[in-house]
Amino acid sequence: MKKDTLVLKAVQYIKEDYYDFAIKDLLLEDGANPDETDMLLEEGKKIVYQEQILAISKKRKIIFGAVVSLLLLTFYYFLFVLPDSVESPSVTYSLLGTVLICFLGYLCIAYYKSWDLEFVRKHEEININYSFLVIMLVPGTILYFIISAVFENTAESILKKNQIEVVGTVISGGENEIHTRRGTIKLAKIVVEFETREGEKIIADKDVSSYEFKNFYYKQEVNLIYSKTNPHNIAILTTSQALKEFKNSQERDITYHDLENLIDVKEDKLKAELDKIVYGWEYESSVKAWVNNRKNIGVAVHDNSIVYIAPNGTVAHYLLEKEGYVALNKNDSSFVAKVYGIGQYKKGNLIATIEMISTKNGEPPMAMTTLRKLKI
Known part of the structure; x- marks a missing residue:
């Protein structure tokens, strides 16, 4: 071979x-x-x-x-x-x-x-050598926070898209302290009970800051939203941050410039426009006005005019002048008129009338401002 x-x-x-x-x-x-x-x-x-x-x-x-x-x-x-x-x-x-x-x-x-x-x-x-896995501690810690953030952001994104607003009741909660070398970290959580639109009772918990936690109490009713795809995915609508994030509200004071724009808004769209500025308006048929109990303010729109009631009696006149309104009567710009009396102002084809409404317990007066658009 x-x-x-x-x-x-x-x-x-x-x-x-x-x-x-x-x-x-x-x-x-x-x-x-x-x-x-x-x-x-x-x-x-x-x-x-x-x-x-x-x-x-x-x-x-x-x-x-x-x-x-x-x-x-x-x-x-x-x-x-x-x-x-x-x-x-x-x-x-x-x-x-x-x-x-x-x-x-x-x-x-x-x-x-x-x-x-x-x-x-x-x-x-x-x-x-699996003992070398310790070298993954630092990247692992970073990775954990990245994954955790993705879970949290995804849940918030879905909640924004699938949100349903209801009223819930606080049934429990608590605070925990974590002691570290750099100090003490306080973690707080509240538990709420609510009913879905389908009539299902849900008990869900939500992490809150220790500062927010102090404002909650047992059996307190709170506005909240839940996701229709997961009712345990909730957000409590008690802070400006939550309202800005989930309701696209600016959460700021109403200005006279806002009132000028709201005069021509139709009644069926008024709530949506008001909620964009500050959230939480409900129509009170007894006074025929939109009321925001959270901010203690009210708005009523009539033909070519709008009425705004707010706890800004001591500064209402100054705010009007800041927006370019001029007093029709020189006496209206006096200190006495600004604090106690009725004043009339004009800007272009707009007439503004301010009337002070006294309050109880020595609190600053409320101001009822009426803007009326003159026909040209």
Whole structure:
């Protein structure tokens, strides 16, 4: 037999796990000379070894590709799929996602370029030392806050889109203190009960600041919104920040410039326009006016005129003058008129009349301002 054929025979016997002495005997039976069996066996071992190196290299490439794919899928799942499904801030899922991503990231580092043939020859087995996972603590901490923020922002985004407003009742709550080297961190939470539009009773909790927590009490009724896709995803509408975020309200004082613009607004659109400025208007049929009990103000629109009542009696005259209104009577600009009397002002085709309304308990007077548009 030719040498190449005998070498291939040696490779076959090696792969079939024959002992060296048995392979030599088989090679002799195949026609090899006694003095060349050692050489044929060594040649065969080199070929088998090279094939093993190539197989290990290929296997490591596959493992690396699989780990990278799993890492990317895990990233995508925990950043784009799961937050939409859970629709709630979640410490558990944020921790789980962080652990999985850090573990897979560490495996990617361990297997990166491990398929290089020279590396395989030196390291036929990859020794993964899991104690080195501690190097992932810093990036893991950052990653946790990123995932946690995604869960929270996604829940808020869905809540904005699917919000339904109801009135709930505070049934419990509490504060916890976490002591750190830098000081004490106070965490507060309230629990509310409400009924969905479908009549289902829901008990949900919401994290609040310790400053906000002081303003809540047992059995307090609060305005809140919940998501129609997850009723436990809620927001309490008791702060200006929440109203700005979820109701697109500017949460500011009504100006006389606002009143000028509201004169021509139709009645069915007035609430929406008022809510854009400051949220919480309800129509009181007994006084035929829109009232905001949260701010203690009221607005009524009639033909070519608007009436505005607010607790700004001491500054109403000054605010009008600031907007460019001029007193029709010089006495109207006096200190006495501004505090106690009735004043009339004019700007273009607008006439403004201010009347003071006395209040109880020595509080500053209310101002009833009427803007009337003159026909030109």
